[in-house]
Amino acid sequence: MPLSANNPDRKSWLHVDKNSDFPIQNIPFGVFLTRDDIITIGTRIGDTAIDLGALHQLGYFAEIPLTDDIFLQDTLNDFIADGRKTWRAVRNRIAKIFDAENNELKNNKHHKEIVLFRLDEIEMQLPVHIGDYTDFYSSIEHATNVGTMFRDPDNALLPNWLHIPVGYHGRSSSIIPSGIPIHRPQGQTLPADATEPVFGPSKLVDFELEMAFITTDANDLGEPIPITEAEEYIFGLVLLNDWSSRDIQKWEYVPLGPFLAKNFATSISPWIVTLDALEPYKVESPKPIKPQLKYLQYKGKKSYDINLEVAIQPKGAKEAVVSKSNFKYMYWNMVQQLAHHTVNGCPVNSGDMMGSGTISGPTPDSYGSMLELTWKGEKPLKMKDGSERKFINDNDTVIMRGYCEKDGTRIGFGEVSNKLLPVYSKK
C-alpha cells in the first residue's frame, strides 16, 4: 500500500495555519471526549478535530474492511492491533476525504456538523491503554552527562552502554495525557552528609525530554522479533515527559533502578503521529563507536529528524524555552530497541509504549533535563519573570513540543504540557 497520504502537494478544504503541526500530511490518531460526552477515536487537521467513529458510521470508510465499532472505543488498541495495512488504508482514505478537490464531505453540511469539532469542544484522552511501558536510556550525551556528574568523568559511560540499548520497566498506571496536573511527590531522601534518610517533599523535581513509540501485537512468548522486521510493529510516536525526582532517585535506585523517583507521573502528548507520516524525515543514526552484536545491526535510515523543545512557564509569567534538542541524536534507534527488548522472547502487545530516554544533544542548550541544563543546580536558568530555576517549582508548567520540517511541509506532535502542583493534600 503506497503512502499517498504523504503527498506534499495535497491541500485540505479545512483551514490549516501556515505553522500548524497538523497539515493534511500528518493525520495523527487520538482519542477524545466530544461536546456530547461521547468517547471516540479521532484525527486532526489544522485546528479541527475529526470524529472517526461518526465518519465510519456515516459510511465514509465503506471500502476498507473494518469492524463497525473500531473507532467507537476509548483506546486505539484494537485499531492498532489491526496492523499496518489497515492503518495505511485509513490514513490514505482520510487524506482523500479532506482533500480540497473532494466534495463528498466538504459539501455535506449535515455530516460536517456531526463529524467536525473545534478544539475547545473536545477533551483529549490517553490514546492507548498502555499494557507495558518500557523506558530506554539511549542518548549517549545524556548517559555521558549523568555518568560525569555522578560517577567518573573519565569513565562516564558504563561498560555495557555501547553494547546494549539499556532499558528498564516503567509504571503504566501513572501515565497521563497532556493537560492533567500532577503533584510534587513525597518520599525518602538522604540529606547531604547525613547517614539516615528523612521523609518529605522532593526538593529536586525534574523533567526528562523524551519521545516514545507505540507498538502493535508483535510476537508470542519466547519469540524474538528480528531487527529487519521491527519497524512493521511500530505504529507511531508521541512526546513524553518522564517526570523525575532527583533526590528520591539518588537514594533509592541502587541496585534495582529508579522506582518512586519516576512512577508518580509520566505525561505524553495525546496525538500519535504515525511512522508513515514521519517517513519523509528519516535520517541516519549516529555511527556506532564500538561494533554492535549482529541482532542489533540494521540497514538504512532508522532515525528521524524531529526538532524538540522544552519550555517552563511559571505561574502568571510567559514561558521560557530552556532546551532545544532533536530526536536524531539518539545513539540507539527504535528498531534496535525493539529487537533488543524481544531477543529473549519477551512479548510485545498492541498499545505497549517504549520511551527513548532523555534526549540530550551535544551542546549545553540541547540537554534534555534540568539536572543537565543547570548542571546539578550549579547554573540556574533565568525565567521570563526574572526568577531562577535549578529544578521545577510548584505551579510551574513544563511544555514540550516537537516537529519535523522539510520542503515546506511541517509535521508536528503538538505538545505535552503539565503543571506541577504542590504536595497532595486530602480534600
Next chain:
Amino acid sequence: MPLSANNPDRKSWLHVDKNSDFPIQNIPFGVFLTRDDIITIGTRIGDTAIDLGALHQLGYFAEIPLTDDIFLQDTLNDFIADGRKTWRAVRNRIAKIFDAENNELKNNKHHKEIVLFRLDEIEMQLPVHIGDYTDFYSSIEHATNVGTMFRDPDNALLPNWLHIPVGYHGRSSSIIPSGIPIHRPQGQTLPADATEPVFGPSKLVDFELEMAFITTDANDLGEPIPITEAEEYIFGLVLLNDWSSRDIQKWEYVPLGPFLAKNFATSISPWIVTLDALEPYKVESPKPIKPQLKYLQYKGKKSYDINLEVAIQPKGAKEAVVSKSNFKYMYWNMVQQLAHHTVNGCPVNSGDMMGSGTISGPTPDSYGSMLELTWKGEKPLKMKDGSERKFINDNDTVIMRGYCEKDGTRIGFGEVSNKLLPVYSKK
C-alpha cells in the same frame, strides 16, 4: 462482615482429601476454561472446580448485590474492584452452599452437573489482567546472600536496604499461569575475563521463590495510601516464580536494574487465596534492625506463616525438593510495601500484582534461588536421577508449593509448575 467462611469446624458435602490445600475454609478465586470451552470465574473445594458464573445464573447469589455478568468474565478484575465487602459476602455464601448441612445444591443433581467440574475437565488461566507488576526485594537473607556473593561480605546490605522496601517495575506481558512451558532465553553476556560481550543462550537460568499479592483499586494519582489502610486493598496471594537469567542480569543490570534477565517469563499459581482465608495464620514480622520512617510503621501482625517449598523435576525423573522456606521470613511486609509504593502518589489499580522478592530463610536449605542454594554453582544439588544441578537445565520442571497449617486446618496455594524448554526456534 464476619469471616464465617473461616469456621474451622465446617465440613463440605464435596469430598476433600486430608492433605488437600483446598478445604471449604479456603475458597480461592480463579479463572478457568470449562469442558464446553467457556471462560468463567470459579473456586475450588478439594479436587472439584466450581463454576461461579453458572452458580450465579442459577440464582445462588441472589441475596448479594452483584452484576449479572460479574463471574462471566475472563479475569477477576471487576470482581476484585467491587471491594472487600463483596469478596467476603461471596466467600461466606460459597461456604454455606457447600456446607455439609446444606442441601440446596447438594440435592440438585441437574444444577450440580452444570456447576461442578473435575480438575481434568478444566484449564486454569491467568486469574487477573495484571495492569502493573512490581517486584520487591524484601527478604533480608536473600539481599544479604546476593550482597555477600557479588559485592562485599562485610557490607552485604546496601545503605538504603534497611530503610526502604526496595522494589522495581516488572513486565506484565510475560506473566503466565502454572503449566505453560517457557524457553531458555538468549541474550548478551560478558564471559569471564572478556571485555566484549557475546550473544547466545543464557547458561545460568534460575528460579526465584516468591509470593505476590493482588490489589484492588486503591487510590488516585497523587494520593498516598496510609499504612493503616493498606490491608483493605489487598485481595489475596499467589505463588510466584520470578524466572531469572543470572548471566544476562550480571551484564545488563547497571545502572537501571534487571530487564531482559527477568522479563522472558514470570509464572504464578492460578488460584488466588484471599487475605481473609489467610487471617488465622497471621504472625509477627521480624523486628526492625533500624528505626523505620513513620509512613512505614504499623501495628499488629502483618506477616503470614506460609510454608513454601521448591522442587526440580528433570525429564523422566522424580522431583527433588531443593528448598523449604516460609513467607514469614520477609523483613518488609505487604502493608509496608503498599504504603511505600504509593507514598509518592503512584496509583494502584484492581489486578495489579506485587511480588515479595526471593524468599530466603536463615538456613542454607531455605534459600529461594539456585544462585544461593548452590552458592553461585560452587555446591551443586543432587537430583533423584543422580544428575547434578548448578542452575536449571533444559526440560527441567520447577515446582513451587505453599500452605498454612494450624489446629488441623490446612489452607494451601496448590502449585506453580513450569517446564524450561530449550531455546525457541521458529516452527
